Amino acid sequence: MTPAVTAPAPGGRHAPVSPGTAQVFGRPSGVAGSFAPAGRRTDSPQPQVAAPDPVLAEAFGRPEGSDESLQRDPLATFGETDEPEPPADPWRDPESMASLSRPAMSAETVAPTTPGPKLGVRDVLFGRRIAWHALATLVVIALLIGVVGGLMGRFTAEVAAPLNSDTVELSTADKNDDTTARSSVARVAQAVERSVVAIDVRTSSAYATGSGFVIDREGYILTNNHVISMAANDRNVKLEVVFFDRNRVTARIAGRDPRTDLAVLKVDNVANLTVANLGNSDDLQIGEEVIAFGSPLGLDRTVTSGIVSALNRAVPLRPDSESDTDAVIDAIQTDAAINPGNSGGPLVDNDAKVVGINTAGLVPGGGSIGLGFAIPIDQAVPIAQALIKDGKVNHPQIGVNASSVRNDRVLGAQIRNVVDGGPGAKAGLRENDVITSFGGRPIESADELTVAVRTAKIGEPVKFTYWRDGRTFDGTITPASD
Structure with a gap:
């Protein structure tokens, strides 16, 4: 149940406190000041501190015989070694009594040594842990192993084929004395x-x-x-x-x-x-x-x-x-x-x-x-x-000089000059005419015209074809001697 809240009274005075609030927050009975007198018991119930748990008391309590208010940190000495206290130094303790000590240096007595017995094979190899008859047996076994290994090596060497031989003779086919052509x-x-x-x-x-x-x-x-x-x-x-x-x-x-x-x-x-x-x-x-x-x-x-x-x-x-x-x-x-x-x-x-x-x-x-x-x-x-x-x-010739021509209009031997009175002039050839055929042989270059003329016969007429100004003409020419 929520206690009622009373608004403050006019004139700066507080409103009256409810009985519930006063019971919770008010002074105990018989106390008028701010603090209760020491040792004064009140009739109101007081909080009681229970005895600590035994386990917690053992873990966090003070050690027996300790009157310190705070316990020393148990980890404060972690990592330190427990060293025994050094003996008392009379020179550092002014209250120590005089006493005798060891001399500054003490000579140690060294006993003289005498040469020992010489070491044998048995001592070096086996440290005297094997008897003489056992050692002799091992030697015999080692010899037997060596002999057997040598015999086996000799046997395998004889079985393998030798690289060289003086008994091999290479054979060839019988010599053929026939000289008849075979191809x-x-x-x-x-x-x-x-x-x-x-x-x-x-x-x-x-x-x-x-x-x-x-x-x-x-x-x-x-x-x-x-x-x-x-x-x-x-x-x-x-x-x-x-x-x-x-x-x-x-x-x-x-x-x-x-x-x-x-x-x-x-x-x-x-x-x-x-x-x-x-x-x-x-x-x-x-x-x-x-x-x-x-x-x-x-x-x-x-x-x-x-x-x-x-x-x-x-x-x-x-x-x-x-x-x-x-x-x-x-x-x-x-x-x-x-x-x-x-x-x-x-x-x-x-x-x-x-x-x-x-x-x-x-x-x-x-x-x-x-x-x-x-x-x-x-x-x-x-x-x-x-x-x-x-x-x-003497070679046949037609009295013209020519060069090769190749373009989109014509292909052949183009006349560069014509000798006056020569076979070409008599046949009606002019400069820039292009010979495309000679003696039935196609002409596509000046070299082909030269060959065609050289294979002709002197004095015998030869038919030829030539191109002039976009038109093709046929003619006859008679090679003469050069």
Whole structure:
């Protein structure tokens, strides 16, 4: 029940206190002041302090005989060691009595030592813990183990196969004395090799090697002009032909033609010459097997084989420091390896007939990449005959100079100038005309026109096609001698 609260009386006096509040917060009976007198007992109930729990009293009470108001912290000496009190020092205690002590130094008596008995194997190894008869037994066992191990090693060594032997004899197939060719290439090589020669051109400071082949029993040899150009321009050059049997013979130049890169040499007083069998290059087929003979890099009697890769390739041959050849050949392309030194050697078909003269090869890295070129034998024979007969050759020409043209309107050989009164002028050709066909052969460059004219015959009319101002015309032209 909540006691009623009376508002304070006017005039600053407190309102009367309720009996309940006075009983709780008022002074005990008989007390008028602020504090009750000491020892005065009142009739009102007072709080009583109960006896502590025995366990708590033992844990937190004062030790027996202690009259201190506060107990010492039991952890105050944690970690300290209990050390015995040092003995009394008479020098530090002024009240101590005089007494005698130990002398400053005391001499210790050392007993003399005598040498002991010498140690044996048994003492060192076993510390006298093994008897002599046991030690002897161990020695015998160790010897037996060594003997058995040696015997086993000897046995295994004898069982393993030896690395060397003086009883082994290697057997080979019986020697075949039959010299019959065992492949088509070998058959062709045997038939042609004796007609092929190596050509050496030497000066006091230079050396060149080429190839050639015998075309007549009187000692005529066909080769390339660029092989012997150095000898033709310097009389001090030594020119030799080396035959299959390594016989060296001095050669002379019977005739040469820088415009077709062909030359004929002549050797005298050579008996039993083997003449090459000439074939027909016009009958060649693309893909037909061919064999190249020569002396690449001075390696004479070298044979390589391949196929005919293409026909009628216009390949220009320009003069350089070692050759005055300035020609465009109508070449047979082959993948048979043709390297420097193969020049002038024969290109032979499977019937052992010469179908071309190895002349050039594209060797950008210094070796064959399967792009070799040979002069067709059908074009070489009339030139060789003319060189043997007269020492020179007359070539057909049409009296024009041309350059290659390739644009969106026309493709061919564009006329740059026309010689007055020449075959071209008579045929009605003008400057800037573009020849696109000659003798039925497509013309796509000036080199192809040069080859087409060189393969024509002097005095025989040839049909051709040319382009002028967007129109195409046909005409006839008669090549003349140069």
